Amino acid sequence: MMPDLFRTLAFRLTLWYAGIFTVSSCVAFVFFYFLVSHTILNRIDQDLLDKANGFSAVLSVKGVAGVKNLAVLEARAAGEKKSFFRLLYPNGQVFATSHMAYWKNISVGEAAVNDLISGTKNVFETVTLSPGSQQVRVLYHRSGAGVILQTGLSMETYSHFFVAFKRVFIVAMAVVVLLSALCGWFLSKKALSGVGAVTETASRISGSNLDARVPETGNQDELDYLAKTFNKMLDRIAGLVANIREMSDNIAHDLKSPITRIRGLAEITLVQGGDKQAFESMASSTIEESDRLLDMINTMLVISRADAGEGGFRFEPVDLSTLVIEACDLFGPVAEDRGVQLECTTAARAGVMADIAMVQRCLTNLIDNALKYTPARGRVWIEVDAGPSDWVEIRVHDTGEGIREADYERIFERFYRVDPSRSEAGAGLGLCLARAIARGHGGDVTVTSVLDGGSCFSITLPKGNVRVI
Ligand code: ADP
Numbered sequence: 234m235m236p237d238l239f240r241t242l243a244f245r246l247t248l249w250y251a252g253i254f255t256v257s258s259c260v261a262f263v264f265f266y267f268l269v270s271h272t273i274l275n276r277i278d279q280d281l282l283d284k285a286n287g288f289s290a291v292l293s294v295k296g297v298a299g300v301k302n303l304a305v306l307e308a309r310a311a312g313e314k315k316s317f318f319r320l321l322y323p324n325g326q327v328f329a330t331s332h333m334a335y336w337k338n339i340s341v342g343e344a345a346v347n348d349l350i351s352g353t354k355n356v357f358e359t360v361t362l363s364p365g366s367q368q369v370r371v372l373y374h375r376s377g378a379g380v381i382l383q384t385g386l387s388m389e390t391y392s393h394f395f396v397a398f399k400r401v402f403i404v405a406m407a408v409v410v411l412l413s414a415l416c417g418w419f420l421s422k423k424a425l426s427g428v429g430a431v432t433e434t435a436s437r438i439s440g441s442n443l444d445a446r447v448p449e450t451g452n453q454d455e456l457d458y459l460a461k462t463f464n465k466m467l468d469r470i471a472g473l474v475a476n477i478r479e480m481s482d483n484i485a486h487d488l489k490s491p492i493t494r495i496r497g498l499a500e501i502t503l504v505q506g507g508d509k510q511a512f513e514s515m516a517s518s519t520i521e522e523s524d525r526l527l528d529m530i531n532t533m534l535v536i537s538r539a540d541a542g543e544g545g546f547r548f549e550p551v552d553l554s555t556l557v558i559e560a561c562d563l564f565g566p567v568a569e570d571r572g573v574q575l576e577c578t579t580a581a582r583a584g585v586m587a588d589i590a591m592v593q594r595c596l597t598n599l600i601d602n603a604l605k606y607t608p609a610r611g612r613v614w615i616e617v618d619a620g621p622s623d624w625v626e627i628r629v630h631d632t633g634e635g636i637r638e639a640d641y642e643r644i645f646e647r648f649y650r651v652d653p654s655r656s657e658a659g660a661g662l663g664l665c666l667a668r669a670i671a672r673g674h675g676g677d678v679t680v681t682s683v684l685d686g687g688s689c690f691s692i693t694l695p696k697g698n699v700r701v702i
Contacts, residue, residue, distance in 0.1 A: 246425075247417035247421055248417075250413055250417025251413040251417050254413030258405070270394065270395075273394060280386060284307070284318075284386075286374075287303070288374075288376065288382050289376035297320060297329050301331075304318045305331060316384065319331075319341065320381070321341060321380070322380065322381070323379060339360060339385060345371075346373065349374075355372060355375075359388070369385045369388060370385065371383060427450070427460065430447050430460070443471040476646065483647075483661065484648060487660050487661075491522040492522075494518075533647070533662065535670075540669050542673070544670070544673040546591055547588050554579035554580055554582075554583045557579055557596065560596050560615075561600075564601070568604055568613065573607050573609065574612045575600075576615070577615040578615070579616075580619040584696065585674075585695065587674055591673070595667040598666060599664075599690045601663065602664070602690070603688070606634050613631045613632075623696050625696055626692065630687065630689045632686070634684075635683050635684040635685050636688055637682075644680070645665055646665060648662065649665075677693055678693075679691050
């Protein structure tokens with residue numbers, strides 16, 4: 234399903250791109266406008282000042298008549314609609330002017346005259362000749378002879394610049410908006426093309442087909458990284474799905490066998506119509522098989538709860554050395570039966586905070602395995618290491634068949650058994666349970682092994698805040 238165009242990332246990126254570009258261009262234009270208008274205004278002010286200084290000089294040499302003549306000449310030269318002048322006494326009374334027909338609306342600014350009287354040499358004003366018409370820049374200048382000169386200059390150049398600027402601004406902005414939108418669309422489409430490939434691959438993946446992969450460009454950019462991460466995620470999911478399938482097969486197999494046995498026995502007993510003894514034997518076999526099934530199901534529940542952090546462990550101070558000695562005593566007869574030598578070395582102080590029943594279960598699983606996978610005349614020895622670190626370690630060594638490195642992690646998975654023929658008794662849950670218990674205590678169970686040389690399973694548990702027990 235394609236998303237609505239207006240909701241697409243490409244569309245929103247284009248909007249952002251065009252927006253940012255337009256705003257930046259506006260800022261640049263405004264900056265340019267102020268720079269140019271300031272320069273033009275400075276230029277006009279400078280012209281007015283030059284003119285005022287000229288008038289002042291003529292006034293001091295030739296008097297008012299000379300200034301008037303100069304003004305008339307200048308006004309003619311520049312055009313009477315370009316500039317004007319007035320000469321006033323400090324009380325504001327006008328005593329000489331240029332031809333003022335065009336400038337009659339411009340009065341004498343009282344505030345400006347007052348400023349001059351209070352000491353300011355030049356006062357500039359911008360006034361509008363009549364509403365909507367051009368602007369005029371006016372200078373009030375105090376000349377040496379106690380005369381105030383008011384002179385004005387039309388701001389035609391300024392208005393021309395403003396009109397031209399407006400035109401250029403509108404056209405340029407239209408071009409900028411259009412171009413930036415096009416560029417934005419093109420760039421966002423190009424940048425997001427890799428995302429499209431991921432989406433396309435994701436849509437091809439279904440529960441049964443996890444083979445599709447996103448093509449990796451090798452550009453080492455974000456999209457290549459996204460593709461690689463996505464593919465790695467797919468690999469992990471494919472692995473997990475395969476594991477789940479294998480686990481379901483194993484569960485089905487492990488549940489099916491005892492149930493088939495129970496059913497078979499019941500059927501034979503019924504068909505043969507045996508005596509009371511035959512029925513009693515069937516009942517006891519059924520109980521035995523059911524216990525095995527219940528045990529398996531309970532173990533699965535314990536693992537699930539411990540994995541989910543809801544193990545409900547009852548922590549109390551436990552001395553692991555005592556626990557190991559008791560376990561050795563318990564397994565002594567089994568080891569003897571199997572012709573395997575069982576020994577243990579313990580440390581003086583091996584206190585941890587733990588659920589004693591659970592740690593016992595964890596330890597017995599490891600010892601049981603060590604004895605199970607070690608042939609006669611082999612050796613199993615257990616060490617408790619409670620060195621100066623924050624951990625107590627129990628190592629269960631054996632001289633058994635060993636484990637391939639590739640299986641180091643797999644043997645801790647539910648129902649995983651290295652020997653698929655299941656020649657030894659067991660459901661493949663022992664190590665998984667042992668690890669879940671150790672992890673539930675903040676520790677772990679790990680393995681190192683030499684194929685056909687023996688294995689060493691290690692339980693590490695944190696000492697926690699247990700003092701000497
Ligand atoms: P099982 O009930 O099959 O013993 P576990 O979870 O206890 O299940 O062990 C998983 C597998 O790990 C076993 O099937 C076995 O192949 C392997 N394994 C466990 N302990 C040992 C050991 N001490 N030596 C060799 N292989 C072992």
